Amino acid sequence: MKHHFSVAVGPTGFRIGAAWRAPIAALEQLYAAYPKPEEGLADFTVRLEPQTRLRLWLRPSVAINGDFMLPDALPLPLAQGVLAAEMGMNLQMAMGQRHFLLLHASSVERDGKALILTGESGSGKSTLSALLGERGWRFMGDEFALIDPVSGLAYPFPRPISLKNEAIAVMTDALPADRFGPLLPGTPKGDIRHMIPAFSAIAAMSVPARPALILFPRFGYAADVRDMGGSEVFVRLTQASTNYVALGERGFDALSNLVTQVPARAIDYPDTENAVALVEKLWAEYT
Amino acid sequence: MGRIYVKDARLLSAVLAQPTRAAALNPQGWAALLTIAQAERLLGSLAHRLTGITVPPSAKRVLDGARLSAETGRTQALWEAEMARRALAPLNCPVILLKGTAFVAAGLSAGQGRQIGDLDILVPRDQLDAVETALRSAGWEWVKPDPYDDAYYRTYMHELPPLIHRDRDTMIDVHHTILPLTARITPDAAALIADAVRLENGLYTLSPEDMLVHAVAHLFADGDLSGGLRNLWDMDQLIRDHSSTEGYWGRLQTRSARHGMTKHMSRALRLCHHLFETPVAADLAGTARRGDIFYRGRLLARNGWGQQTQALLRFAFYVRSHWIRMPPLMLARHLWAKGRRS
Amino acid sequence: MRRDVEALYAADPRTGFRICPLDSLTAYYHRRSGVTHVVADPVPQILTALHGTPLSLEALLAHLVAADGLIITEDSKAALAERLEELCTIGLVLRI
DSSP: OOEEEEEEETTEEEEEEESSSHHHHHHHHHTTTSOOOGGGOOSEEEEEEOSSGGGGTSSOEEEEEESSOOTTOOOEEGGGHHHHHHHHHHHHHHHHOOSSEEEEEEEEEETTEEEEEEOSTTSSHHHHHHHHTTTTSEEEESSEEEEOTTTOOEEOOOOOEEEETHHHHHHHTTSOGGGEEEEEEEETTEEEEEEOOOHHHHHTTTOOBEEEEEEEEEESSOOEEEEOOHHHHHHHHHHHBSSTTTTTHHHHHHHHHHHHHSOEEEEEESSHHHHHHHHHHHHHHHO | OOOOOOOSTHHHHHHHHOGGGGGGOOHHHHHHHHHHHHHTTOHHHHHHHTTTSOOOHHHHHHHHHHHHHHHHHHHHHHHHHHHHHHHHGGGOOOOEEOHHHHHHHTTOGGGTTOOOOSEEEEOOGGGHHHHHHHHHHTTEEESOOOHHHHHHHHHHOSBOOOEEETTTOOEEEEESSSSOTTSSSOOOHHHHHHTOEEOTTSOEEOOHHHHHHHHHHHHHHSSSSTTHHHHHHHHHHHHHHHTTSTTHHHHHHHHHHHTTOHHHHHHHHHHHHHHHOOOOOHHHHOSOOTTHHHHHHHHTOBOTTSOBOOHHHHHHHHHHHHHHHSOHHHHHHHHHHHHHHO | OOOSTTOEEEEOOGGGEEEEEOSSSEEEEETTTTEEEEEOTTHHHHHHHHBTOOEEHHHHHHHHHHHHOOOOOTTHHHHHHHHHHHHHHTTSEEEO
16 A cells, blocks of 8 residues: 555554555654564554545545454544554454453553453543553553463553543643644544553563453442452453454453452542552552 | 565465465565455465465464464354254255355365355255244344345345344355346256255255355356455365366266356366366366456455455446346346445 | 153263353353353253253253252242253253
8 A cells, every 4th residue: 555554562563554644644653662563564454545536535534444344334534544543453453363362451560460450431441551551550551451361461452542531631731742642633432632651661562461450440430349259250351352252262261260360349439549549459459 | 585566366376276385475475465365255264275384473373363263263153053953953854054164064175264154054945934934933033124125035036035143143044046046047956955965963065066066156146256266265175175086077067067057167167277276177177268367357356455456347247247147127126226225 | 843751951061161160150161152151050050960961851850859959849840941941042952
């Protein structure tokens, strides 16, 4: 394709081709600190292309294609091309990754041990992991936690964090401007601004950690901690996984080991400061 | 190594035919090969072909992933067949597995690494109502309650409207012959069923020769030739599995004639031989015809980014595929109905 | 479909499953289908009884009483028949 860009995020390489220069330029900036895929060969290809020739110039809109595609994925305006690339990369991971059990979760690491935060969008797991990543934890990812079925270790997928709506101000107030991409207003998910993880988190993106605690956060409630039965954890993690079924027996092994060996709690929190305090308290208790 | 410019899927067909050719690839060549294979739904087959050949670690990771996917797909396909078998067992009618599921159920090379979609079965036409009732009482439901589609399927097509299982979310296509009733070629469905081969579990596959005839019918008449490369690869593998059996080519010739597909068989054999170096009987393949080059162009229309190329040629084949299946007036009606709804 | 009293029920052998007890529920990975089922009592007991040994409804009921201390009530048989029907629908048990 006319414009292209390659990047490695954690254990996976991506090749992104585009019919326009702008999204590629934005990716180059956002991923400046990231390495290239091993041997220059990507695991997945993403294509950002016009739906028809005409749409290359006329009200250009970006269709997200690639190795794996959704037949009903709506195109995005060209100004949100970098978001299209990110969605394309997520889609390849969700549908194509066969070497790890993928949990729709954010994760952070301390002392070689991983904390996994999983929940619906709006649970605040993304913001929470971004914040913890600036407060003594290593940021491992805000979208996918990758569980190796053989070793049970969690591998990082530390792509830039997509902050949404109110979360944007929380982080831009705390960090210098060069840690952020441009503001993307009015996307299908509201306002989005990408935050580049700490350099040390990117540098350690191939270093795994042993899962030590799984939390299911819920934002907007009075602070609370709730015990969870093994079956509830099991079922909620299968729902949080994009490839549990596709992995077959290896998926079952990875998940049943995780559920039987790692403590899990549901937490409610009214604001991020409360959440950080809760996380620290539980971490001290269970690790 | 120099920059490899990949303008079509010839790279894929060449490596499938002779896997050691992959040794010459640089990273761009590998990227193109893997992307094209994925786009043509042949990545699992490619992974299987490249087993035992040294490949770069990152290519190996992609290929290993494709092997694992194919393994899961195989389990799921065989389970769907088993669930259909259980649902239809009380009817005591032959249930013939078609396409990918048949290949894995019979342990054929064509099934190795193959991506398998829906479950396709062939049953005798006079059993169609009973089959439909049995499947519906075992949890399969109509996909689209659209009356136009339903009437269209029932009147003109060679299958029931697709059914989806309400719990497993999997689709089954129940055929009573292998081409639409409107097609000018009319395969002999009774002969397909009479010569079917019984598997250990009581399900059936088509005879080796009919399997190839079905692959040809599927390639030329069932769609616009997109995904045709995989069809041809199925054919290559079926031929390599079966052609050493005594009298294979003679039987194939008889069967092709019986189903009215002699010319199509010849062209498919020529394409197979050209793209995959398949050993074919020269008298059946016949001599090259002018149209072959357009077919090859259409089959290989895919660049190193996985994009389809040659839009004009593709459109010509799309119209042509409907032309084959339907008399002209009906075609106008069909395209109009499709257009009106989209 | 045969629904007479002579019908036998069978399940895949023990090696056809991966089993993970969770709490009051148990996760079963069914190798042949690739499907995971999270099941409650008495499904694990039923499957244990049927692994590789086809049994009639009567024989299974007797087995559950003897091996698992199931207490028979007047609708035990109907309830067990219902569970077996559900297990047949999802393919964990086969009626032969």
